[in-house]
Amino acid sequence: MGMSPKRKRRVILAVAVFCILLVLCSGFLKEMPVPGPEQADVTDAAGKADLARLEDGRYTPDQFGFSGGTGKVTISCPEVSVQDGRAYASLVFDSGFYSYVKVGGRTYEGVNTEDTSTFEIPVRLNQNNTVIGCTTKMSSAHEISYTVFVYIEAKDSKGSGAKASAGDNGLSPSELSKTAPKIAGLTFIEETEAEYAVNYKIFHYEGGITCIETDPQTEEDTKILRYLVAPADAGIPAGLEREMTVIRRPAQREGEAAFHAYAASLPVLAWMEDSGQWKHLALTGIEEAEGPAKEQDAVFGGTYDDVDYKALVKERCDLAVMPAEILPAEGSASRRGKYTETLEYCEELGIPMFVDLASREKTKEGQDEWRKVYEIIFGCGEVS
Numbered sequence: 351m352g353m354s355p356k357r358k359r360r361v362i363l364a365v366a367v368f369c370i371l372l373v374l375c376s377g378f379l380k381e382m383p384v385p386g387p388e389q390a391d392v393t394d395a396a397g398k399a400d401l402a403r404l405e406d407g408r409y410t411p412d413q414f415g416f417s418g419g420t421g422k423v424t425i426s427c428p429e430v431s432v433q434d435g436r437a438y439a440s441l442v443f444d445s446g447f448y449s450y451v452k453v454g455g456r457t458y459e460g461v462n463t464e465d466t467s468t469f470e471i472p473v474r475l476n477q478n479n480t481v482i483g484c485t486t487k488m489s490s491a492h493e494i495s496y497t498v499f500v501y502i503e504a505k506d507s508k509g510s511g512a513k514a515s516a517g518d519n520g521l522s523p524s525e526l527s528k529t530a531p532k533i534a535g536l537t538f539i540e541e542t543e544a545e546y547a548v549n550y551k552i553f554h555y556e557g558g559i560t561c562i563e564t565d566p567q568t569e570e571d572t573k574i575l576r577y578l579v580a581p582a583d584a585g586i587p588a589g590l591e592r593e594m595t596v597i598r599r600p601a602q603r604e605g606e607a608a609f610h611a612y613a614a615s616l617p618v619l620a621w622m623e624d625s626g627q628w629k630h631l632a633l634t635g636i637e638e639a640e641g642p643a644k645e646q647d648a649v650f651g652g653t654y655d656d657v658d659y660k661a662l663v664k665e666r667c668d669l670a671v672m673p674a675e676i677l678p679a680e681g682s683a684s685r686r687g688k689y690t691e692t693l694e695y696c697e698e699l700g701i702p703m704f705v706d707l708a709s710r711e712k713t714k715e716g717q718d719e720w721r722k723v724y725e726i727i728f729g730c731g732e733v734s
Contacts, residue, residue, distance in 0.1 A: 407431070408430070409431070411502055412502055412534070413501035414499065416498045416588050416589050417588040417591065423444060423445050427440060428440055436472060437473050437474070439473045439498070441481070441498065443468075444465065446462050446463055446465050447485050447486050448483050449462075449467075449491065450483075450484050451471060451483045451484070452483075452484075453473075467483075478499050478587065478588050479498050479499070496588075497588040499535065501534040521576070521593070526565050531561055535586075536556065536587070537556040538554070538555055539554045539555060541553050542722060542726075547716040547717075548711065549565045549566075550563060550564045550565070550707070550720070550723055551563040552726065557580070558584060559578065559581075559584055560578070561578055562727075564577075564723075565707070565710075566674070566707060566710065567710045578595070578596045578597065579597045582599055582601040583601070595704070597704065599729045607729065608630050609630040611630045611631055612632065612669070614634070614654035614672055617709065619636065632667060633648055634648040635654050635657070635672075649664075649665055654673055655675075655692075657692060667701055668701060668702075669704065669727075670702070670704070672706065673706055676692065676705060677705060706720070708723075
């Protein structure tokens, strides 16, 4: 028995109405905002209310940093706007080949010139934000992941001045800090003071993070060496690695946390023996090592001035400890070149390099006190 004409018209009408409603609903859902940074109040990573009091307007970031990419493109953030308690950053890539960026699942198109690509995106202030940029400079469009950190101090004024990168913290390149370095995104707790040693400073921050500064004490143009030691899962502001070497302590691995370190420093090897910390030694830089060091079955990774990088990679090296002798000597261009070459190779392999300057101390008490530095790096001391 067939459907009556009247009933057939009703069915067709109902289907038509359903299709119209479906189109309208899909359009409405498409316009709904995707949960992301733009839906959050202007607060910092700790959820403090200070930044939430920022008035609507335009601000100059007190600090900006980024990480990721191949290193060929630089990102800057000249301005942040606050609207209804939400922050939007103006990101400028120094390449005109970026067609769009993605944040929180949404795509944002920008303005391109011959040399720049500018985008306005939602961000959470004072914490890391993931941004995916699409570049068309390669043979085909390619998406690259970046992490950006936009910092504004909690205060009434509208920023204190633009800084192009996270590397401008007012740190002296030639002198140890007299007070704790002000590192955007980190909260200082206390300093571990040295009683005899004069060539290092130790500053502790919340989250088990420590800044170590060391002074080469040389006539050459060698800058203060700075290291940021942190737990494996600690959040570190993007771009900070451009200013100091970041050393992350390893996570638990086969029941205990231990580095796969290459050590070419005799004071550090002596400390490992005295403190029973051989578990951190995977490769030695001392040829034909004798005594306890030899008994640890550590692989010979070449001397400090002739490192066997293949061995470091094979042994999954995650920390290289060098002696002070690797630093440039007065009037020695070849030594300067070797230091730079070794540092660049380690950076390319993702291996942080620490230079042990205990031997530069003028007193035995000062040399011995460098154990405080070793304990912090290897995570076996009392770290605040």
